[in-house]
Each structure stands twice: as C-alpha cells, then as structure tokens.
Amino acid sequence: MGLQRILFGDNQFFGVNHMSEDKARAQSMRFRDTESIMKVLDNAYDAGIKVFMCTTYDRVGDIADIVKSNPDRYPDFEFYPCMPYAHKYANSVGEVGILETLKRFSPSGVLGTMLTGAMSVVTQDVNKMLRLLVDAEMKRFEGVKTPVIFLQNVITDFILGLKGYQFLVEFHRYVQEKYNAEAGFITMNLPLLIKVLTENGIENPIVCANINKIGFRMCGGVEAYKEVIAKNNARVVAMSVLASGAIPPREALEWVCGLEGLDSIVFGASSKGNIVQTKQLIDEFWGL
Amino acid sequence: MVKVALIGAGKMGLSHFAIISAHPEVEVVGVCDSAAFLTSAITNQLGVKTFKDAKKMYKESKPDAVIISTPNSTHFELAKEALEAGVHVFLEKPLCLDPQQGKILSEIAARNNLVNQVGYHNRFIGTFQETRRLVEAGCVGEVYHIEGKAYGQVVIRPKTGKTWRSKKSEGGGCLHDYACHVVDLMNYIYKTPSKVRSAQLQSIFSADIEDAVFASFDYDAGVTGYLEANWSDQSYRKMSTTITVYGKKGKIVTDRQELRVYLSPGNTFEELQDGWTSKYITELQKPVNFYMRGEEYSAQLDQFIDGISGRSVAVETNFATATATDHIIESIALLGKG
Numbered sequence: 192m193g194l195q196r197i198l199f200g201d202n203q204f205f206g207v208n209h210m211s212e213d214k215a216r217a218q219s220m221r222f223r224d225t226e227s228i229m230k231v232l233d234n235a236y237d238a239g240i241k242v243f244m245c246t247t248y249d250r251v252g253d254i255a256d257i258v259k260s261n262p263d264r265y266p267d268f269e270f271y272p273c274m275p276y277a278h279k280y281a282n283s284v285g286e287v288g289i290l291e292t293l294k295r296f297s298p299s300g301v302l303g304t305m306l307t308g309a310m311s312v313v314t315q316d317v318n319k320m321l322r323l324l325v326d327a328e329m330k331r332f333e334g335v336k337t338p339v340i341f342l343q344n345v346i347t348d349f350i351l352g353l354k355g356y357q358f359l360v361e362f363h364r365y366v367q368e369k370y371n372a373e374a375g376f377i378t379m380n381l382p383l384l385i386k387v388l389t390e391n392g393i394e395n396p397i398v399c400a401n402i403n404k405i406g407f408r409m410c411g412g413v414e415a416y417k418e419v420i421a422k423n424n425a426r427v428v429a430m431s432v433l434a435s436g437a438i439p440p441r442e443a444l445e446w447v448c449g450l451e452g453l454d455s456i457v458f459g460a461s462s463k464g465n466i467v468q469t470k471q472l473i474d475e476f477w478g479l
Numbered sequence: 480m481v482k483v484a485l486i487g488a489g490k491m492g493l494s495h496f497a498i499i500s501a502h503p504e505v506e507v508v509g510v511c512d513s514a515a516f517l518t519s520a521i522t523n524q525l526g527v528k529t530f531k532d533a534k535k536m537y538k539e540s541k542p543d544a545v546i547i548s549t550p551n552s553t554h555f556e557l558a559k560e561a562l563e564a565g566v567h568v569f570l571e572k573p574l575c576l577d578p579q580q581g582k583i584l585s586e587i588a589a590r591n592n593l594v595n596q597v598g599y600h601n602r603f604i605g606t607f608q609e610t611r612r613l614v615e616a617g618c619v620g621e622v623y624h625i626e627g628k629a630y631g632q633v634v635i636r637p638k639t640g641k642t643w644r645s646k647k648s649e650g651g652g653c654l655h656d657y658a659c660h661v662v663d664l665m666n667y668i669y670k671t672p673s674k675v676r677s678a679q680l681q682s683i684f685s686a687d688i689e690d691a692v693f694a695s696f697d698y699d700a701g702v703t704g705y706l707e708a709n710w711s712d713q714s715y716r717k718m719s720t721t722i723t724v725y726g727k728k729g730k731i732v733t734d735r736q737e738l739r740v741y742l743s744p745g746n747t748f749e750e751l752q753d754g755w756t757s758k759y760i761t762e763l764q765k766p767v768n769f770y771m772r773g774e775e776y777s778a779q780l781d782q783f784i785d786g787i788s789g790r791s792v793a794v795e796t797n798f799a800t801a802t803a804t805d806h807i808i809e810s811i812a813l814l815g816k817g
Contacts (some may be wrong), residue, residue, distance in 0.1 A: 212719065212734055212736060212737070278716055278717055281490070281717075284489075284490045287641045287642060288489075288641055288642040289489065289490070289514075289517070290514075290516065291641055317520050317523075317524050345771065345772055348497070348769075348770065348771045348772075349493075349494075349497045349771060350497075351497075351501065352496075352497030352498055352500050352501040352769065352771055353496060353497045353500055353525055354500060354525065355524055355525050357524070358524075379770035379771070380501075380769055380770060383501075383769070405761060405762075406766065407761045407764075408770060408774075409766075410766065410767060410768060410769055410770045411768075412766065434761045435759075435761060437759060437761040437762065
C-alpha cells in the first residue's frame with residue numbers, strides 16, 4: 192500500500208484555522224453534522240484522494256462507521272488517524288489533574304486500577320500506559336483501513352523536547368505489531384525529528400510538518416528544511432502548505448511541489464471546486 | 480551551558496521542561512515535585528535527577544536557574560528561597576497572591592542581580608507585540624478606551640475540580656488563572672490602570688471560586704478600560720484572548736491569530752489605508768528554535784536564557800511588571816466580593 196501522495200486533512204471540519212477565529216467559527220457551524228462532512232469527503236474521494244488524515248475526535252468514529260458499512264462506495268478509503276486529540280486531555284488536566292485524567296480516558300478502567308492499585312506498575316512501565324492510550328484512541332477505527340497512524344505534533348515535540356526518544360521508538364514498534372500500520376510523526380521541528388528518529392533506528396520514517404514558502408512554523412528555517420527533505424532519508428508529508436491562506440494556492444503549491452525529495456501533501460478544503468482545483472494543481476506540478 | 484532546575488511537574492511544569500530541555504545552551508539538572516508517580520517516571524525514563532525538597536536540589540544539583548510552576552499560593556516562598564540561594568527565577572503567573580510579597584521578591588532579585596521573569600506568555604505573541612507598537616506610535620490616535628476579554632473551557636460542570644485550581648486558599652479561580660493574563664496584556668499594550676472602578680466575580684459551576692470576572696478600569700486623563708474573563712464558556716475550544724484598543728482615529732482588534740486595524744476616513748498610518756486592514760500571525764511572529772505549543776512559550780524561555788547569558792538586559796514581564804499586575808488583581812478581588 193505505502194504512503195499515498197495526496198492526503199485530505201480535517202482542520203476545516205473542526206473549527207481550526209491558524210489565521211482567523213472568524214473563519215474557524217463559520218466552518219464549525221457549517222460542519223455541525225456528520226452528513227455535511229461526508230459530502231466533502233465524497234468530493235475528495237471522487238476527485239481521487241483516497242486518504243483522510245484526521246485527528247481522533249469522537250465524531251471521526253461516525254465517519255469510520257459510514258465507510259465501514261458502505262464497502263462498495265468506498266473500496267479504497269483509508270484513514271490516517273492522528274492521535275491524540277490533545278485539547279481533550281489538556282482541558283481535563285486543568286480540571287482534574289494528570290492522574291485523574293489518565294484514569295478518565297483509560298479503556299474500561301484498566302488504567303484506573305493500575306494507577307490506584309499499584310503505583311509502581313505505572314512508574315516502571317510508562318510504555319504500557321502509552322499502549323493503552325493508543326488502543327483507546329484506535330477503538331473508533333475498528334474495521335476500517337488505517338495503514339499509517341500518526342502521533343500529533345504536540346506529543347511528538349513534547350517527547351522530542353524531553354529527549355524521551357524511547358517513546359517514539361515504542362510507538363513505532365507498537366502500531367506495527369498491533370495494527371499492522373506504519374507510524375507517522377507530525378512535528379514543527381522537522382530537521383531535529385528526522386535526525387533523532389534515524390539515530391534511534393527508525394529507518395526512512397514517515398514524518399509530517401508545516402512546509403510552506405513563507406517558513407511559517409518551520410523551526411530551523413526554510414533552508415534547513417529544504418536540505419533535510421532533499422536527503423531522502425525520510426518520507427516527508429507537507430502540511431499547512433498554504434500557511435492557512437497566507438499564500439495564494441498556485442504559488443504555494445508550485446513551490447512545495449518543486450521541493451526535491453518531498454513525498455506527500457496533505458491539504459484541507461471545504462468546497463468541491465477548491466478540492467478539485469488543488470488536486471489538479473498538484474497533479475500538474477508533480478506530473479501525476 | 481546554563482544549568483536549569485524545575486519545581487513543579489504539572490501541566491505547565493512539564494511543558495516548560497520539554498521546551499527548556501530542547502534549548503541548545505541548557506542542561507536540565509533536576510526536577511522537584513511531590514508526586515511520586517511523576518518523579519519516578521522522570522528519573523527512570525528520562526534520566527533526570529528528581530527531588531522532593533527544593534533546598535536539597537539547590538545544594539546537590541547547583542542550578543544557575545529555576546523554573547517554578549507550582550500552585551499559586553506557594554509562589555512567594557519558593558521564589559524567595561531560590562533568590563536567596565542565588566538562583567535566577569522564572570515563575571509561572573501570577574507572581575504572588577499578595578502584591579507586597581511581589582515587591583519583596585523584586586527587591587531581593589535586584590539586590591542579588593538575578594534575572595527574574597513571570598510566565599505572561601502573551602507578551603511574546605507577534606500580533607500583541609505589533610498592537611503595542613501601533614498603539615505607542617499613535618496609529619489610532621489618542622486612546623480613549625481599551626477592552627480585554629478571555630474565554631475558554633476549564634470548568635464546565637459543577638464540582639468536578641479536584642486540583643488546587645479549584646481552591647481559593649491555594650490561589651485557584653478564574654481571576655488568578657485567566658483574568659491576570661488579560662490584565663497583564665492590557666498593561667503591556669497600553670498601560671497600568673490608575674484605579675479599578677468596579678468589579679464582579681461570578682461562580683458559574685464552582686463552589687469555592689469564581690468562574691467569571693467582570694471589571695472596569697480608570698486610567699489617567701479619563702481613559703477607561705473593561706475586562707471580561709470566563710473559563711466556563713464551552714463555545715471556545717481553547718483559551719482565546721482578544722484586546723480592542725479604541726482611539727480617536729480608529730481602533731485595533733487583536734487576538735492570537737489576527738490583528739485588525741480600522742482607520743476612520745481620511746486617516747492613514749505607515750502602509751495602512753483608511754478602513755479595515757488585517758495582519759496575520761503568519762507575517763508577524765518571529766521564528767523560534769524549537770516549537771512545541773506556540774512560539775510564545777519558547778520565546779519567553781529563550782529570553783530567560785538570554786537574560787542569564789547576559790545577551791538581553793531587560794527581561795520583558797519581570798517581577799516589577801508582574802507586581803503591577805498583582806495590584807490590579809488584588810483590587811478586582813476586593814471589589815468583586817461586593
């Protein structure tokens with residue numbers, strides 16, 4: 192199967208816009224129900240984009256259910272889940288603390304028992320806790336294709352900062368073992384991440400980062416990114432290629448498609464026209 | 480290398496830990512926290528020495544600097560102890576629950592020539608920095624009113640709070656959590672109010688603390704201000720802060736992502752024409768070396784290290800500016816009781 196070249200993103204569905212709260216609000220009203228999201232996904236699918244790269248919001252479970260129950264309509268539909276939905280955990284930590292949050296979101300109270308009953312189990316095996324949290328996030332994708340499973344940037348970069356690299360290795364190992372999937376890592380620090388992953392034995396890792404002409408949220412700068420992408424020792428997915436709309440589409444895509452060594456692009460759009468146009472531009476620049 | 484220790488490994492403490500640990504000129508030499516499940520994980524998984532007692536940490540790990548992210552009621556004692564041990568201090572906001580204590584800390588820091596900083600990270604966001612520049616430069620003319628608002632969802636149901644954040648005695652509540660950010664940002668963009676005219680504190684779901692704060696300010700020369708903070712508003716996915724500055728030639732409305740300037744007919748400023756103009760964070764934010772959860776969190780710690788290394792003399796948001804913020808918070812608390 193392998194990593195596909197053009198992926199459909201989900202920010203537009205869930206009230207996320209890095210440039211404008213107003214745009215985000217308008218989008219969240221438009222995509223109130225699953226049906227309206229599904230219409231857009233249908234447009235993307237019919238335009239030839241078979242991958243939905245999505246955060247593990249609860250509502251994504253409804254979309255997975257629709258895809259699962261309509262195999263004839265969606266024979267090639269793939270999900271690339273991105274976990275976790277961090278705000279859920281962050282808000283909860285503010286409310287009830289770290290320990291209670293772990294209990295609240297652990298599957299069927301297993302973790303709760305671990306945490307209250309035998310504290311030493313947790314402290315000795317943080318990896319086990321991480322595996323349980325991965326399973327909790329993956330529950331809503333049962334029965335659909337998830338060939339690549341991403342770790343969200345706030346977690347990847349948190350681990351990167353703490354230098355707890357063994358957790359990245361364990362995530363990579365576990366999603367392969369349990370879900371027969373490849374791990375992907377989203378980051379805002381691409382040069383550093385690729386260096387760390389390869390040094391820790393993860394060869395040709397799948398990584399995803401902001402890659403745009405104006406260098407928005409590209410730690411290390413545009414030149415360092417260009418250099419590391421051209422090395423071809425990682426499969427790189429570009430996100431935020433339009434920098435939330437700061438760059439006109441044609442100019443943005445021409446630049447990003449011209450990068451030597453870039454493997455994939457993820458983009459989000461709401462209208463059929465924008466989806467088709469973006470897909471055509473990428474096809475044109477990449478000669479697909 | 481600057482040797483940095485941390486006290487408090489909760490939500491903010493762990494965030495600072497990851498960011499400072501990624502700084503190329505920093506070595507993390509110790510973490511102090513009372514929760515055993517955290518300290519043993521930090522020791523076993525990350526190989527960083529942990530402590531239950533800060534004094535012991537200073538003695539054994541000999542840090543140059545400490546980052547304190549503990550419940551608000553503990554800030555004064557912990558910061559004082561650090562400063563007296565000759566350690567530079569980065570302290571989570573708010574500075575102290577009693578402004579007199581902030582003044583004492585400020586004096587000790589000055590006497591010992593130590594860098595002191597408070598975690599008012601909004602001052603490091605490009606849109607707010609540009610707003611301050613525009614207001615100072617007279618873009619909207621003479622200012623007559625400033626408004627600051629913050630909303631988010633921290634307390635969204637009754638009696639669920641189990642942390643210090645839900646206890647008044649430990650400095651919990653929307654006033655010391657959300658509203659202090661707004662006060663500090665208004666102080667930064669315009670100036671410190673001369674007086675808090677009125678204030679109301681409202682409990683929406685909580686028993687012991689306020690969930691919303693409403694206050695009005697007086698500045699010199701008849702300028703007025705208004706503040707609203709509410710951490711029980713579920714229409715916001717995460718904390719969202721907006722500042723509006725009204726001037727006689729126009730106004731500026733700014734949040735984390737976007738700065739919108741309106742200039743009334745016939746007025747121009749620099750490249751801005753009359754009518755509405757938007758500037759976006761994508762063009763206004765200075766890059767950082769390591770990004771985890773917003774440039775501002777990295778930028779504030781970069782500045783702390785710059786201060787210690789002697790590269791930056793004046794530290795933005797220090798104990799003196801944070802004491803000014805504490806004074807306003809105290810007035811709001813007193814008036815808000817009714």
